[in-house]
Each structure stands twice: as C-alpha cells, then as structure tokens.
Amino acid sequence: xxxxxxxxxxxxxxxxxxxxxxxxENTNWLVGITGxxxxxxxxxxxxxxxxxxxxxxxxxxxxxxxxxxxxxxELGGLDLLILSSGTGELNxxxxxxxxxxxxxxxxxxxxxxxxWTYNYFDKQGVGQIxxxxxxxxxxxxxxxxxxxxxxxxxxxxxxxxxxxxxxSKKLIYITDIRPGLVDTDMAKGDGxxxxxxxxxxxxxxxxxxxxxxxxxxxxxxxKLIALLLKIIPSWIYKRM
Ligand SMILES: NC(=O)c1ccc[n+]([C@@H]2O[C@H](COP(=O)([O-])OP(=O)(O)OC[C@H]3O[C@@H](n4cnc5c(N)ncnc54)[C@H](OP(=O)(O)O)[C@@H]3O)[C@@H](O)[C@H]2O)c1
Numbered sequence: 001x002x003x004x005x006x007x008x009x010x011x012x013x014x015x016x017x018x019x020x021x022x023x024x025e026n027t028n029w030l031v032g033i034t035g036x037x038x039x040x041x042x043x044x045x046x047x048x049x050x051x052x053x054x055x056x057x058x059x060x061x062x063x064x065x066x067x068x069x070x071x072x073x074e075l076g077g078l079d080l081l082i083l084s085s086g087t088g089e090l091n092x093x094x095x096x097x098x099x100x101x102x103x104x105x106x107x108x109x110x111x112x113x114x115x116w117t118y119n120y121f122d123k124q125g126v127g128q129i130x131x132x133x134x135x136x137x138x139x140x141x142x143x144x145x146x147x148x149x150x151x152x153x154x155x156x157x158x159x160x161x162x163x164x165x166x167x168s169k170k171l172i173y174i175t176d177i178r179p180g181l182v183d184t185d186m187a188k189g190d191g192x193x194x195x196x197x198x199x200x201x202x203x204x205x206x207x208x209x210x211x212x213x214x215x216x217x218x219x220x221x222x223k224l225i226a227l228l229l230k231i232i233p234s235w236i237y238k239r240m
Contacts, residue, residue: 006075008032008068010059010113011085013040015184016132019202020082025051027206032071034059035085059085059109060101065116072120080209081117083110083131088147088186099146106150111157118161118172126171130209131158135180135222138229139237162214173212177205180222194221 007024011017013035021044024031031052033041038056045052055071057063072078087105091098114129121127136144137151158176165172181187181195196219208216217223232240 004028004030005079006030006032006072006077007080007082008034008071008075008078009082009084010034011083012044013037015084015186016179016182016198016202016205017082017084018044019198020084020205021052022047023202023206030075032075034067034071059113060104062112064109064112068113068116068120078117078120078124078127080128080130081113082209083113083129085109086132086186088144088150090143091146092143094145102146102150106147107153110150110154114157114161118164121172122168122170128173128175128209128212129158129161130175130177130205132177132179132205133158135178135217135226135229137178138226139232175209175213176215177208177218178215178222178226179218180225182218194219194225 007029009017009021009024009031012021012033021031021033025048032055033044033052034055034057035041036056036058041054041056045054053071053074055067057067085105088102089098110131114131117127117129121129131154133154134151136148137155139148141148155176155178158174162174165174179201181192182198182201183195184198187195201218204218204220205216208218217226
C-alpha cells in the first residue's frame with residue numbers, strides 16, 4: 001500500500017492555514033489540524049473525516065511539544081509541519097498587554113513548536129518545516145512594533161536552523177513564507193494595498209513548499225516590496 005504523506009498545520013482554523021489544509025487534503029495527504037476554535041476544526045474534519053486529525057490547543061499554554069507528539073502519533077508519522085498560528089495588533093499606545101500577546105505566540109510558542117519539530121526531523125533524518133513569517137519582518141513598525149519585531153525574530157531563527165540543518169547533513173528543509181497582505185481576519189481594514197485572496201496565496205505557498213524553497217514571497221509581486229524595504233535608508237524609512 002502506498003503510504004500517505006503527513007502534514008501538521010498549526011493554526012488551521014482560519015485564514016492561510018485553513019486554505020492550506022484544504023489543499024493538502026485535496027492532494028491526498030493526511031492532515032493534522034490545530035487551533036483554539038474546536039468548532040472550526042470539526043467543520044473541516046467533517047468535509048473528509050478519514051483524512052483530517054484534530055488537536056485543539058492554545059499555542060501559548062506551554063504544552064506544544066506534548067500536543068504535537070500526540071498528533072504525530074495519531075497521524076503515524078510526520079513529513080512536513082506548517083506553522084501558521086500568529087497574531088498581531090496595531091498598538092499605537094504601546095499597550096504592553098498587546099505586545100506580550102504577540103511575543104507569547106510569535107516568539108515563545110513559535111520557538112517551542114519549531115524546536116520540537118526540528119528535533120523530531122533530526123532524529124528521523126529528513127523532514128520539512130515551513131513557517132509563515134511576513135514581509136513586515138524586514139523592517140520595524142511604529143504602529144505595530146512587536147509584530148514586525150516578532151516576524152524579524154522568526155526570519156532570523158529560521159535562517160539559523162537552515163544553517164544548523166546544512167551542517168548536520170540531515171535532509172531538513174526550512175521554508176520561510178513571507179506574505180505581504182492577505183485577505184484574512186488578520187488584515188483588518190478596507191482598501192489595503194495589494195491585498196491578495198487567501199486561496200491564491202495558499203496555492204502559491206503550496207508550490208513553494210513543494211519546491212523546498214528557502215524563502216518565498218506571496219503573492220509573488222511582494223518580492224519587489226521586499227527588495228525596496230531592504231534598500232531604503234533609515235533616514236527615509238523613519239519618515240514613511
Ligand atoms: N493576513 C496577512 O495579511 C498576513 C500578512 C503577513 C503574514 N501573515 C501571517 O500569516 C499567519 C496566518 O495568519 P492569517 O492571515 O491566516 O490570520 P488568521 O485567519 O487570523 O489565522 C491565524 C491562525 O492562528 C491561530 N491562532 C491565533 N492565536 C492562537 C493561539 N494562541 N494558539 C493557537 N493558535 C492560534 C488561529 O486559530 P484559533 O484562533 O482558532 O486559535 C488561526 O488559525 C500569521 O502568522 C500571520 O502573522 C499574515
């Protein structure tokens with residue numbers, strides 16, 4: 001019997017993660033899905049019960065390792081983990097509670113999840129980790145400082161693991177997806193610049209992962225913005 005490939009998508013209850021879960025189900029993978037909203041997980045599972053495996057947990061509760069292990073056991077292995085859970089609010093008043101919520105998920109939980117998965121793949125000798133960071137991680141933000149800084153952490157962390165993987169000579173692939181703006185619950189407001197439908201974004205992400213690319217901008221045109229962000233001098237950037 002041909003073994004099905006196994007993916008876990010952390011943060012599959014809405015947005016990009018939810019779309020990716022549908023694509024992987026459609027392409028014949030076994031799909032482990034997580035998130036806090038159990039109702040959304042059950043709705044997705046109901047569309048193809050034998051294909052989806054549910055694990056309902058809050059990533060900021062410090063039990064990611066345990067939950068991931070349980071889910072991998074239920075799936076019967078793991079080939080790919082996609083980390084899509086993330087949060088960020090506009091925070092013009094620098095309310096620490098908002099900053100902390102972002103750090104708890106995008107930095108602390110991110111680290112626990114990525115490290116557990118890296119070690120799992122290290123033992124297995126092969127595997128692929130994908131995280132959804134952001135174009136925002138390339139520069140600071142006056143209106144959402146912890147969000148952009150947390151995404152910079154993710155980008156830098158993933159680069160570190162890429163170096164570690166290369167030196168270990170294991171077949172561990174690290175894919176950093178950097179979206180621009182995507183039409184999900186997260187991107188609030190109308191008339192946002194170059195905002196892309198989540199379906200289109202998820203399809204592009206799927207192909208980037210398939211190709212085992214190291215970095216992927218979605219949608220593709222955001223590569224241009226990334227290039228600009230990287231070269232704009234600070235004296236101009238701080239006035240923008
Ligand atoms: N939308 C954009 O324009 C954009 C741009 C650049 C990068 N991104 C990044 O893309 C990723 C996905 O975001 P999205 O746009 O798809 O937004 P979304 O629809 O709000 O999805 C966020 C996901 O994160 C999960 N999540 C939030 N808090 C969590 C927690 N404490 N524990 C576990 N899961 C949690 C949510 O599930 P529950 O609420 O059910 O827990 C949901 O599945 C994020 O990392 C975001 O930073 C988005």
